[in-house]
Structures are given as structure tokens and as C-alpha cells.
Amino acid sequence: MEVDREMDAPNNAVATILKYKSGFQPKAAFILGSGLGVIADQLKDKVEIPYEDLAGFPVSTVEGHSGTLVIGSLNGVEVACMKGRGHFYEHQTMRVMTVPVRTFKLLGCEFMLTTCAAGSLNPDRIQVGSVVALTDHINTMPDSPMCGKNDEEYGPRFFSLANAYDRQLREEVLQVASQKGIAVETGVYVSYTGPNFETAAEIRMMQIMGGDVVGMSIVPEIITAAHCGLPAFALAAITNMAEGLGETELSHNQTLECAKLAQPKLIKLIQSFMENHFQITSM
Known part of the structure; x- marks a missing residue:
């Protein structure tokens, strides 16, 4: 996509969304990864819009x-849910998620x-079926979505990623998880271009670098959100031990099946x- 055309796209996308659902004012946006789109099925009074x-x-x-x-709406709060995202390996650009994120910003989303879905680099602490709240990332993809x-x-030409994974939202998630008895780990995400899975040698490198989980997404939308000032946080469902750390042969079918855990x-x-969040913010 040419960048100049991309600049017009968020406003056009907003106009289309409002044609489908007049007066729609979402408080939050969700981007739902492999096998996790079921969350969108919980919405009430929902309307589905194909990406096309x-x-x-x-x-x-x-x-x-x-x-x-x-x-x-989810629990009475209007939300927008992407059932599936674009990946660098499909579209060969790190700007693959820039328009959707900016569309959420223009719609007025608060976060x-x-x-x-991700693989574990930390077998001592993070097991298959775990949920991990991401604290940071290490980007091994080719560039940044804000190049060009x-x-x-x-947003500005130069910007900070110090709080790209919003600390306040993450702490609230962890607090809620503790109150509800839901086990949630924390960790650093390492991005990888895909579509092939990483080699065992690359996994050892990522462990040395300080990574806890690895996957093929997240980073394009997180950087874009930081650029436009949209608070963001991320949750990873652990579907496998990374290459060389387990006996199971890695495949996308296995990812989808284990995401159900x-x-x-x-x-x-x-x-x-x-x-919890909207009870607090509405007080």
C-alpha cells in the first residue's frame, strides 16, 4: 500500500463502520490472534464487517x-474486535496493521x-496453556511500521516505546487475574517474521537476549499504537514450547488446537x- 493512500484510509474506514452501525462509539479495541477470535462471539448487538x-x-x-x-458491546461497553490480523509474512510490510490501529484511535477508543498465540522460551515458568501479559518486546522483524x-x-517523527505495553493497564489486568484466581505470567515478547517457525539455534539466541515468549505478530500494532498515543497492552496464549524445548512437532494446526486451552x-x-476497568473509570 502506498503511504499517501494509507493516510486517507483510517478516515474512510471510520466512515464505513459508522454506516454499518450509526453512532457507534467504542471504548476499547481488541485484536484477536490465532484461535482466539471466540472472544468476539461474546459481544451483544454485534455487527460483522469483512475487512474487504x-x-x-x-x-x-x-x-x-x-x-x-x-x-x-461487551458487558455493556461498546467495543471493536478484529477477528484476525495481518502479518508481515503475508503482506511483506511492517505497516500491515497501521490503518486498523489508527482507525481505532479516530473512533475514540480509550485503549x-x-x-x-505464542511459543514459550521459558520452560521453567511458562507452560503450554498459560496466559502471559507482555511487558516489552524485542523486535527481530526487518524494520518499524513507522519507517517512511x-x-x-x-504522532511525531521520533517517539518513545518506554510504556508501549501500558503499565497501568497491565497492573490492572494482573490485579483482576489475582482476584478471580486466574494464573497469568508476565514476560518479554520476541517477534519473528515467519511464516516458518524459528530454528532451535534462533530460540537459544532469543533466550540469551532475554525473551520469554516468541511469535509472529504484536509488534506492528504496538508500535503504531505508541506512535498515535493509543494506550495498549497485550496478552499471549502459549500454544507450544519453542523449537528445541519440547518434543511436539510444531504446526499451525497444533497452534489452533492448543490456543483452545x-x-x-x-x-x-x-x-x-x-x-473492573469501566466501573472504576465511570466513578
Whole structure:
């Protein structure tokens, strides 16, 4: 996508969304990764919009990513849910998620939650079926989504990632998890381009670098959110031990199946977080 055309796309996407659901004013946006789109099924009064109808939204080619924006309410709070995301390996650009994130910003979302399936780099602490609240990332993808022409309407040329994974939102998630008896770990995410899984040698490198989990997404949308000032946090569902750390042969089918292990915890956690967060902010 040409950057100049991309600059018009968020406003066009907003206009399309409002045609589907007049007066829609979401408080939060969710980006739901492989096998985790079931969270969008919890919405009430929902409307589904295919990405093909939304300017600049990445059409998904991956099983487990349905490629629809679901808008509706969760526990009485209006939200926008992406069932599936675009990846660098599909679209060969780090700007693959820039338009959706900026669309959420223009819609007035207070924060963005992004979820993903990931592999564990830390077998002593993070097991298959775990939920991990991400604290930071190490980017091994080719560049940043903000390379190229900068759009000052959304953010400055140079910006900080010090709080890209919002500490306050993460602490609230951990507090809610503790209150509800939901086990949640914390960790650093290492991004990888894919689509092939990492080699065992690359996994050892990522462990030495300080990574806890590894995956093929998250970073493009987190950097874009930081650039436009949209608070964001991320939850990873652990679907496998990374290459060389387990006996199971890695595959996408295995990722989808094991993502189901974390689904009940994620649904309960997100619903509880939403209830807690908007009870606090409405006081």
C-alpha cells in the first residue's frame, strides 16, 4: 500500500463502520490472534464487517483468522474486535496493521488490547496453556511500521516505546487475574517474521537476549499504537514450547488446537477486566 493512500484510509474506514452501525462509539479495541477470535462471539448487538469493506484493513490469508471486524458491546461497553490480523509474512510490510490501529484511535477508543498465540522460551515458568501479559518486546522483524513518510496528524517523527505495553493497564489486568484466581505470567515478547517457525539455534539466541515468549505478530500494532498515543497492552496464549524445548512437532494446526486451552481463561480475564476497568473509570 502506498503511504499517501494509507493516510486517507483510517478516515474512510471510520466512515464505513459508522454506516454499518450509526453512532457507534467504542471504548476499547481488541485484536484477536490465532484461535482466539471466540472472544468476539461474546459481544451483544454485534455487527460483522469483512475487512474487504474497510479501506486499508489487511485481508487475512491465515486459518484461524476470519478477517472480520466485529462491533458491539461487551458487558455493556461498546467495543471493536478484529477477528484476525495481518502479518508481515503475508503482506511483506511492517505497516500491515497501521490503518486498523489508527482507525481505532479516530473512533475514540480509550485503549487497545491485542492478543496472540505464542511459543514459550521459558520452560521453567511458562507452560503450554498459560496466559502471559507482555511487558516489552524485542523486535527481530526487518524494520518499524513507522519507517517512511511520517503523518504528523497521528504522532511525531521520533517517539518513545518506554510504556508501549501500558503499565497501568497491565497492573490492572494482573490485579483482576489475582482476584478471580486466574494464573497469568508476565514476560518479554520476541517477534519473528515467519511464516516458518524459528530454528532451535534462533530460540537459544532469543533466550540469551532475554525473551520469554516468541511469535509472529504484536509488534506492528504496538508500535503504531505508541506512535498515535493509543494506550495498549497485550496478552499471549502459549500454544507450544519453542523449537528445541519440547518434543511436539510444531504446526499451525497444533497452534489452533492448543490456543483452545487458554480460551476459557482469556475470556474470563477479559470480561472481568472490562467490568473492573469501566466501573472504576465511570466513578
